[in-house]
Structure formats: structure tokens, C-alpha cells
Amino acid sequence: MAEYLPQITQACFGLSYLIAFSLEVLRIRWPRSGLRYGGLLFGAAGLFTHTFYLLTRQPDLASPSGSLFAVSWVLAIFYLYGSWHHVRRAWAVFVLPVVLGLVWLGFMLSSQTVVGDTPSVPDWLIGNRFWGGVHGILLLLAAVGVSVGFLASIMYLFQAARLKKKANPRGRLNMLSLERLEAMNRRALNLAFPLLTLGLLLGAVLLKQYHGLAENWFSVKILGTVGLWLVFLVLLYARYAVNVPGRRLARLTLVAFGLLVVVLAAAHPFAGGMK
Amino acid sequence: MNLRTIGCNFRTAPVEVREKLAFNPAKQQWAVSEVAARYGAEVVLISTCNRVELYVARASDARGFDLDLGAEFLAECHGLNPAIVGEHLCEHVDSAAVRHLFRVTASLDSLIVGEGQIAGQVKQAFEFSRKLGTTGPLLNAAFQHALAAAKRVRTETGIAHGHISVSSVAVDYVRQVFDHFADKTVLVIGAGKMGRLTLKHLEELHPGRILVTNRSPEKAVEVAAGCGGKPVPWDMLDDALAESDIVLSTTGAGEPIMPRARFEAKVLPRRSGTMVILDIAVPRDFDPMIHDGDRVCLFNIDDLTRIREQTIVKRQRHIISAEAIIDAEVRRFADDWNRRRSGPVIGQLNAEVDKLRGEVLGQLMPKLNGKLSDTERKAIEYHFRLFQSKLLHGPIAALQEASREGQSGTLLEALKKLFRLE
Numbered sequence: 204m205a206e207y208l209p210q211i212t213q214a215c216f217g218l219s220y221l222i223a224f225s226l227e228v229l230r231i232r233w234p235r236s237g238l239r240y241g242g243l244l245f246g247a248a249g250l251f252t253h254t255f256y257l258l259t260r261q262p263d264l265a266s267p268s269g270s271l272f273a274v275s276w277v278l279a280i281f282y283l284y285g286s287w288h289h290v291r292r293a294w295a296v297f298v299l300p301v302v303l304g305l306v307w308l309g310f311m312l313s314s315q316t317v318v319g320d321t322p323s324v325p326d327w328l329i330g331n332r333f334w335g336g337v338h339g340i341l342l343l344l345a346a347v348g349v350s351v352g353f354l355a356s357i358m359y360l361f362q363a364a365r366l367k368k369k370a371n372p373r374g375r376l377n378m379l380s381l382e383r384l385e386a387m388n389r390r391a392l393n394l395a396f397p398l399l400t401l402g403l404l405l406g407a408v409l410l411k412q413y414h415g416l417a418e419n420w421f422s423v424k425i426l427g428t429v430g431l432w433l434v435f436l437v438l439l440y441a442r443y444a445v446n447v448p449g450r451r452l453a454r455l456t457l458v459a460f461g462l463l464v465v466v467l468a469a470a471h472p473f474a475g476g477m478k
Numbered sequence: 479m480n481l482r483t484i485g486c487n488f489r490t491a492p493v494e495v496r497e498k499l500a501f502n503p504a505k506q507q508w509a510v511s512e513v514a515a516r517y518g519a520e521v522v523l524i525s526t527c528n529r530v531e532l533y534v535a536r537a538s539d540a541r542g543f544d545l546d547l548g549a550e551f552l553a554e555c556h557g558l559n560p561a562i563v564g565e566h567l568c569e570h571v572d573s574a575a576v577r578h579l580f581r582v583t584a585s586l587d588s589l590i591v592g593e594g595q596i597a598g599q600v601k602q603a604f605e606f607s608r609k610l611g612t613t614g615p616l617l618n619a620a621f622q623h624a625l626a627a628a629k630r631v632r633t634e635t636g637i638a639h640g641h642i643s644v645s646s647v648a649v650d651y652v653r654q655v656f657d658h659f660a661d662k663t664v665l666v667i668g669a670g671k672m673g674r675l676t677l678k679h680l681e682e683l684h685p686g687r688i689l690v691t692n693r694s695p696e697k698a699v700e701v702a703a704g705c706g707g708k709p710v711p712w713d714m715l716d717d718a719l720a721e722s723d724i725v726l727s728t729t730g731a732g733e734p735i736m737p738r739a740r741f742e743a744k745v746l747p748r749r750s751g752t753m754v755i756l757d758i759a760v761p762r763d764f765d766p767m768i769h770d771g772d773r774v775c776l777f778n779i780d781d782l783t784r785i786r787e788q789t790i791v792k793r794q795r796h797i798i799s800a801e802a803i804i805d806a807e808v809r810r811f812a813d814d815w816n817r818r819r820s821g822p823v824i825g826q827l828n829a830e831v832d833k834l835r836g837e838v839l840g841q842l843m844p845k846l847n848g849k850l851s852d853t854e855r856k857a858i859e860y861h862f863r864l865f866q867s868k869l870l871h872g873p874i875a876a877l878q879e880a881s882r883e884g885q886s887g888t889l890l891e892a893l894k895k896l897f898r899l900e
Binding site: 362363364365366367368369371372373378379380381382383386446448449450 | 639640641647650651653654655656657658747750751752769770771772773775777781784785788789
């Protein structure tokens with residue numbers, strides 16, 4: 204089996220997720236347990252190959268495709284966990300498109316980025332690159348938080364639209380309650396904000412110390428991350444200081460996710476990637 | 479199979495007649511025992527708000543319990559005129575009676591198709607008679623098979639999907655908004671009958687607090703006492719609304735008690751999070767314009783009724799597949815029952831003729847002793863068995879054929895008499 208692992212490509216897990224998504228869509232029309240287990244099987248196969256891809260290729264997390272594959276991998280775990288636990292809820296049909304979108308974007312950008320070698324010890328752990336690694340992981344976890352908040356917001360908006368239309372509560376799509384989706388969004392963003400702040404501060408220190416060129420400060424990645432942090436500030440203010448309706452908070456979270464995608468897809472000013 | 483169903487339901491009798499023919503448990507016990515004793519029959523009586531039906535099974539057709547006798551008996555039970563009772567009764571016989579029982583139990587013959595209560599009521603009626611000892615092989619088999627068929631219909635079709643009571647639909651909507659209820663406050667405005675029913679459903683969610691307000695303080699206290707809630711003065715309605723998560727409004731006010739302007743000025747700014755308002759009053763208590771599906775989710779009686787009707791229409795789509803299941807189960811039951819009934823007779827018949835063959839061979843063989851080789855003796859025994867098989871093939875095939883058609887009764891009796899079977 205070991206000889207096949209290096210042959211795993213993005214297409215393997217991308218197609219697995221796509222088939223899992225198709226089966227989940229079919230399940231909305233024909234709620235059969237076979238479709239559910241089929242979806243879970245392909246989802247698990249996708250996650251398996253995705254994991255081995257990340258382990259064997261070790262793409263640079265600072266590169267656009269590397270960061271996108273890493274974020275989509277965490278979201279794939281989130282999808283499988285949720286699908287297993289929320290048997291009757293429409294879960295995969297919301298999470299898998301985001302996973303697929305990030306994988307597709309990563310795939311599109313991968314041809315333009317440098318994929319790292321496969322050293323036995325990742326080189327960012329050696330010497331002064333350690334703090335660069337911490338910076339990267341903090342921002343990656345913040346990105347996962349934003350993505351989860353985005354998913355909760357999409358589902359919130361969908362559920363709120365159904366309630367506004369007074370759709371049948373026992374319709375084909377069985378959603379989580381507004382309260383639960385709001386709590387999911389709140390927790391994800393509350394967790395992501397300190398991670399984003401720390402990651403951003405650490406990045407600023409590293410940039411000033413080692414790569415303090417003026418042009419670096421104005422790269423899309425850095426400006427986008429600062430913009431994302433500012434959107435977070437507005438989000439927290441709207442949630443805790445002003446009584447803003449859930450629908451508006453959800454829309455603001457969508458903006459934050461849009462900025463996140465731009466940040467992830469943009470080239471890092473000095474750690475490789477698309478220039 | 480000598481099974482008859484005699485009774486009335488919502489199609490054959492208006493509610494005034496059904497009310498008069500309804501049985502309480504004491505009367506039901508008397509009626510069931512009386513029919514069983516008078517006619518030597520197995521009896522089950524189903525009495526619900528939509529039907530009163532006697533299921534009577536007898537070993538033979540002699541002194542059959544028919545429609546006229548049924549009308550006389552029901553009239554006697556309730557002190558009514560048999561002719562008037564008879565006008566509202568209907569009868570199903572044998573396999574039609576089985577089919578009727580299966581359809582009733584599967585809720586295909588209900589006022590609201592797919593409603594979940596009837597299977598429980600049928601089971602209760604059957605258990606009632608079984609404990610009284612008025613059921614026997616046929617009704618035991620028929621009712622148990624009916625309950626199993628009903629379960630199949632409910633699980634294999636969508637006939638029981640969704641809720642058809644307005645109160646249940648209201649709770650479904652509440653569950654679309656909230657996930658846990660221990661920290662929620664329910665406000666009950668008014669004291670209408672429908673409101674009390676919905677409140678019962680809401681109480682099952684175990685909300686943290688229930689507030690009750692009413693123009694009449696005495697009524698508020700009464701309703702609050704019934705649900706473990708706290709009465710709130712009517713002039714504090716805005717405050718109560720501001721601190722509530724779920725509002726159940728059911729006043730008899732002639733005009734809206736909460737116009738949009740008042741709600742937006744005095745309630746909305748003082749609260750955060752989503753609020754669900756169940757306005758089941760007619761005329762409506764809340765201005766429908768306050769509904770936005772985010773901060774305020776307002777559902778009035780029209781919304782709830784619309785969902786109820788949608789559910790009923792959806793259920794109608796599953797009737798054909800449900801009827802197909804019932805047809806298959808009725809056939810299976812008839813086959814099983816007839817096999818059960820004719821099987822022992824065929825067994826007895828074979829045993830009886832076996833015995834006769836044995837006796838004849840026993841007389842023949844000593845007379846031929848020493849004149850036959852083993853091969854010849856075996857050939858004679860074989861041809862005797864062959865003769866027996868050919869002789870019985872006709873009657874057994876005819877009996878099996880009649881069993882399949884559900885008409886084996888007369889033939890069974892004839893065979894028993896002809897071959898002197900026990």
C-alpha cells in the first residue's frame with residue numbers, strides 16, 4: 204500500500220467529497236439510510252486520502268494551496284463529525300460545498316505555488332522559524348474558526364429565510380434551530396478572534412524583525428488579514444455592545460469569510476507562494 | 479371464515495347518533511360478554527369518537543349474528559329504536575371484514591388519514607376483550623395481524639409523517655427556533671380553550687418559567703395555577719412580552735392587542751434574541767407585520783392550519799402504497815388462516831386413511847403368507863399407498879383450492895362427516 208500513498212492527488216479527495224455531496228443531495232429527495240452510509244463512506248475516504256496527501260506532500264502552510272488544503276482538511280473532519288452526530292439534519296449539504304470550494308481553490312492555485320519538500324522534521328521548527336510556525340498555526344486555527352462561523356451563518360440565514368416564509372417545519376431539509384446555529388457562530392468567532400489577534404501580532408513582530416521591507420506591509424495577505432481583524436472587531440461590537448439582529452451578524456460573518464478566502468489565496472510576502 | 483363487522487362510523491352516522499351509540503368501559507364489558515354468551519361467538523367492540531364497531535367471529539354460520547341482530551343489540555344496549563339504529567349501520571363479512579379491520583387499524587379509514595391514535599384504540603379494545611375471554615383463534619389472529627400490518631404501513635409509507643394538530647405544528651415551529659427550554663420564558667395571553675391545549679404541548683418542553691396574563695385577573699390566576707405559572711397584571715403586558723421568549727396568545731379580543739407600532743416601540747428595543755409568538759386567537763392579537771423570521775417569528779392560526787392541511791395532502795399521496803400493503807397483508811392473513819384451519823383436517827384425513835390401509839393390509843398379508851416374495855409384498859404395499867394417494871388427492875386439492883378462495887368451511891364440514899373425523 205505504501206507505494207500508492209505518494210500517488211494520492213487532490214483529485215482523489217476532491218472527487219470523494221464530490222460523490223459524498225451528491226449522495227447527500229439525493230438523500231434530501233429520497234431519505235434512504237443507504238445513501239447516508241454511502242455519503243459517509245465517500246466522505247471518510249476523502250478525509251483519509253486528504254490526510255495522507257497532507258502527510259506525504261507536506262505542503263507549505265504559508266502557501267495559498269497549502270493553507271487552503273489544511274483549512275479544508277479541518278472542515279472535512281467537522282463535516283464527518285457533524286454528519287455522524289446529526290443523523291436527520293441537513294448538515295453535509297452545507298459543509299461539503301465549502302470543503303469542495305476550498306479544495307478546488309487550492310487545486311487551482313497549487314500549480315502556481317511551490318510545494319515543499321518532505322523533510323523528516325519540518326524546517327519551520329528549526330531555529331528562528333519556530334515563531335513563524337506558531338504564527339502560521341494560530342492563523343490557520345483562526346481560519347477554521349471563521350469557516351465554522353461562516354457555515355453556521357449560512358445555515359442561520361437559510362433557516363431564518365424558511366421561518367420568514369413560514370415554511371413547513373417538517374419539510375425535506377431538517378435544520379438545526381436558530382438558537383443552536385447562533386451559538387455555533389458565536390463560539391467559533393469568540394475562539395477565532397484571540398487566535399487571529401495573536402497570530403497577527405506575532406506576524407507583525409516577525410515581519411518587523413526579519414523582513415521589514417515597506418512593500419511587505421502593504422501586501423494583499425497582510426492588508427486582508429488586518430481587514431479581517433477589523434471585521435471581527437465590528438462583529439464583536441455588534442454582538443455584544445449593540446443589539447444587532449442575528450441575520451445581520453450572519454451577513455457580517457459572510458464578509459469575514461470572503462476576506463479570509465482572499466487572505467488564504469493571496470501570496471505570503473516572504474514565505475513562498477504565488478507572487 | 480365467519481367474521482362479521484357490524485357498526486357505524488363517521489361516514490355512516492352523524493355525530494349525534496355516534497354519541498348515543500358510544501360505549502363506556504362498563505357498558506362495553508356487558509355488551510361484549512352478552513354477545514359472546516348469546517351467540518357463542520368471539521367478540522371485540524371498538525368504541526371511539528369516530529366509530530362503534532362490533533367484530534364477531536363464529537365457528538359456524540348457524541344462528542349468524544347479522545346486521546338486523548346487530549342493530550337490535552346496539553339499540554337494546556342504549557335504549558334506542560332498532561330501526562333508526564339500523565339506518566346508520568354497515569356490515570362487512572369475512573375477508574371484507576378482515577380488510578376493514580386492517581384499514582381501520584392502519585388509520586386508512588380515519589377522519590384524518592394517518593392519525594396515530596386509532597391503532598392504540600384498536601389494541602386497547604382487543605386487549606379488553608382478550609382479558610374478558612371473548613376472543614378466540616380467529617379474532618386473536620386477525621387483530622394481531624392488523625396491528626402488525628398497521629405498523630408496516632406507518633413505517634414503510636409516509637402516511638404518518640408530520641403533525642396534524644394545530645398545537646403540535648405550533649410546537650414544531652418553536653423547535654425550529656429554540657434548542658433548549660430550561661432557560662426560556664413562556665407568556666400565555668388569554669385563556670382560550672385552544673390556548674390551553676397548546677400550552678399543554680408547550681409544557682412538555684419544560685420551559686424555565688411560565689407567565690400568564692389576562693384582562694380578568696381571576697382567569698390569569700386560574701390558568702397560572704393549572705400550569706404552575708405566575709400571573710402577571712394585564713397592564714404589565716409590555717414588560718412581560720419583553721422578558722418572554724415564547725408567547726402564546728389566545729384572547730377573545732375584538733381587535734389586535736399588540737399593534738406593530740406599540741410592539742416596536744415598547745417591546746423590541748428591550749430584548750435581544752429571537753422571540754416566537756403563537757397567535758392562535760381569532761381575530762388575531764398581534765399585527766402580522768411584526769414577523770421577520772429573525773427577531774420575531776409570528777405564527778397565527780392561518781399559518782398553523784395551512785401546515786396542517788399541507789401535511790394532510792402529503793399523507794393522501796401515500797394512500798395508494800398503504801392500500802397495497804393492506805391488500806397484501808389481507809391475502810397473507812387469509813392464506814395463513816385457511817392453512818391453519820384446513821391443515822389439521824388434512825392431517826386427520828391422512829391419518830385416518832393410513833389407519834384403514836394398515837388394517838386392510840394387516841388382514842390381507844396373513845392370508846398370502848408364504849406365497850409372496852419380499853419384492854411382491856413390497857409392490858403390494860406400494861400400490862396400496864399409491865391408491866391412497868390417488869384417492870385423497872381429489873378431496874385435498876379441492877380443500878386447498880377452496881381455502882385459497884376463502885370458502886373452505888362447507889367442504890371442511892363435509893369431509894369431517896364423510897370420513898368421520900373428530
